[in-house]
Amino acid sequence: MLDIQQIRADFPILSQKVNGKPLVYFDNGATSQKPQIVIDAEVKYYQEINANIHRGVHTLSQLATDAYEISRGKIKEHINAKFAHEVLFTSGTTHGINLVSNGFASILKPGDEVIVSSLEHHSNIVPWQMLCEKTGAVLKVIPIDENGELILEDFDALLSEKTKVVTLNHISNALGIINPIKYIIGKAHAVGAAVLIDGAQAVPHLKPDVQELDCDFYAFSGHKMCGPTGTGILYGKEEWLNKLPPYQGGGEMIKEVTFEKTTYADLPHKFEAGTPNIAGGIVLGTAIDYLNSIGFENIQEYENELLAYATKRLLEIEGLKIYGTGKNKASVVSFNIDGIHPYDIGSIIDKLGIAVRTGHHCAQPIMNFFCIPGTIRASFSFYNTKEEIDQMVEAVKKAQTMLS
Numbered sequence: 001m002l003d004i005q006q007i008r009a010d011f012p013i014l015s016q017k018v019n020g021k022p023l024v025y026f027d028n029g030a031t032s033q034k035p036q037i038v039i040d041a042e043v044k045y046y047q048e049i050n051a052n053i054h055r056g057v058h059t060l061s062q063l064a065t066d067a068y069e070i071s072r073g074k075i076k077e078h079i080n081a082k083f084a085h086e087v088l089f090t091s092g093t094t095h096g097i098n099l100v101s102n103g104f105a106s107i108l109k110p111g112d113e114v115i116v117s118s119l120e121h122h123s124n125i126v127p128w129q130m131l132c133e134k135t136g137a138v139l140k141v142i143p144i145d146e147n148g149e150l151i152l153e154d155f156d157a158l159l160s161e162k163t164k165v166v167t168l169n170h171i172s173n174a175l176g177i178i179n180p181i182k183y184i185i186g187k188a189h190a191v192g193a194a195v196l197i198d199g200a201q202a203v204p205h206l207k208p209d210v211q212e213l214d215c216d217f218y219a220f221s222g223h224k225m226c227g228p229t230g231t232g233i234l235y236g237k238e239e240w241l242n243k244l245p246p247y248q249g250g251g252e253m254i255k256e257v258t259f260e261k262t263t264y265a266d267l268p269h270k271f272e273a274g275t276p277n278i279a280g281g282i283v284l285g286t287a288i289d290y291l292n293s294i295g296f297e298n299i300q301e302y303e304n305e306l307l308a309y310a311t312k313r314l315l316e317i318e319g320l321k322i323y324g325t326g327k328n329k330a331s332v333v334s335f336n337i338d339g340i341h342p343y344d345i346g347s348i349i350d351k352l353g354i355a356v357r358t359g360h361h362c363a364q365p366i367m368n369f370f371c372i373p374g375t376i377r378a379s380f381s382f383y384n385t386k387e388e389i390d391q392m393v394e395a396v397k398k399a400q401t402m403l404s
C-alpha cells in the first residue's frame with residue numbers, strides 16, 4: 001500500500017493554492033509534476049558539475065559526461081534495451097518520432113505503405129504524412145470502434161508486403177486506451193515492417209520491456225514521468241539505428257570532417273548532434289529512480305483504483321458520457337456533458353482549483369470520429385486521491401448547474 005500523503009509531500013507544487021483553492025492537478029497526461037528530488041538534482045547539476053560533455057579532458061567535463069552516461073545506462077536497464085547505445089537522448093517524443101520518420105525518407109519508395117492508428121497524437125501522424133509526401137508512400141489508418149478500441153481484423157487486412165512501417169501509441173492520450181501493441185508488433189513483423197511505438201503516455205504508468213515487446217523503436221518524453229521538460233528517449237534496435245541516416249548534422253555526431261566527406265560517429269552519438277540538454281538527461285535518470293522507488297506495480301494498482309472510482313463517480317452525473325470505454329485503460333477519463341461545451345466546464349472548474357485538459361488533445365481525428373469538438377480529460381497520477389476526485393465531481397456538477 002502506498003502512503004499517498006507521504007508521496008504528496010515529495011511534490012511541493014501540490015500544496016499550492018490556485019485561484020484561492022487547493023490545487024487539484026488532473027492534467028498529468030499533458031505533463032506530470034516534479035518531486036523535490038528531481039528539482040534538487042537539476043539545481044545540484046548547475047551548482048556543482050555544469051560543463052559540456054564528451055569534449056573536455058578537464059574534471060568537470062568528465063564528471064558531467066559520466067553522470068550523463070550513467071543516466072543512459074539507467075534508462076537502458078529501465079526499458080530493458082540490449083545495449084546502452086540503443087538509447088538515444090532526445091528533446092521528447094516528438095523529436096524521437098521525427099528522427100525515425102526522417103530516416104525512412106531514404107528507405108521508402110513510391111507505393112510503399114505506412115500504417116498509423118486512428119488513436120494517434122498529431123505528433124505521430126504529421127511526421128508520417130510529411131514522409132509520405134516526400135517519398136510517394138501511402139498512409140493507411142487502423143480504424144477504431146465506438147469503445148475507442150482498434151479494430152484488429154481491419155488492421156490485419158491492411159497489412160501486406162507493401163507495409164514498411166507500422167506506428168501507434170502504447171496508450172492513447174485522448175482516451176487512455178491501452179493498445180494491444182504486442183499483437184500488432186508480431187503481425188507487422190510477419191510482413192517485414194518496422195514498428196515504432198509512441199510510449200509518451202505509457203511510461204508514467206508502466207515499465208516497458210522493449211526486448212519482450214520486440215518493437216523496433218520506442219519513443220517517450222521525460223516530462224510526463226516526473227522528469228524535466230525538453231528531455232526524452234528514443235530507443236531503437238541497433239540494426240535499425242545503423243541503417244537510418246543521421247537526423248541532424250553538427251558537432252559530436254562525426255568521426256571525421258573534411259570538405260570532401262564526413263564520416264559519422266558510432267551509436268548513439270551519430271544521432272546526438274550538438275550540445276544536448278545535459279542537466280535534463282542526467283535528471284531524467286533521477287526521475288526514473290524515483291518512480292522505481294515507488295514501484296510500477298504499486299503505481300498501476302493504485303491508479304486503477306482511481307480510474308474505477310472516478311468512472312463510477314462521474315457516471316452519477318446526468319448527461320455525462322465517457323469516451324474510450326474499452327476494457328484495457330490507463331488512469332484517464334475523457335468525458336462530455338450533454339449540451340455543454342467542454343471548454344466552458346474546464347474554465348469554471350479551473351476557478352475552483354481543478355486543472356483538467358479540455359479540447360481535442362492534439363488528436364483531432366478521434367474527435368472527428370466521435371463528432372465532438374473536444375472532451376474534458378482528467379488524467380490521474382499516483383499522487384492524486386479519491387478526495388480530489390470527489391472535489392472534481394462536485395465542481396463539474398456545479399458547472400453543469402451554472403451552464404444549464
Ligand code: PMP
Nearest residue numbers: 092093094121123169173200221
Ligand atoms: N504522443 C502522445 C501519445 C502524447 O500524449 C504526447 C504529448 N501529449 C506526444 C506524443 C508528444 O510529446 P512531446 O510533446 O513531449 O514531444
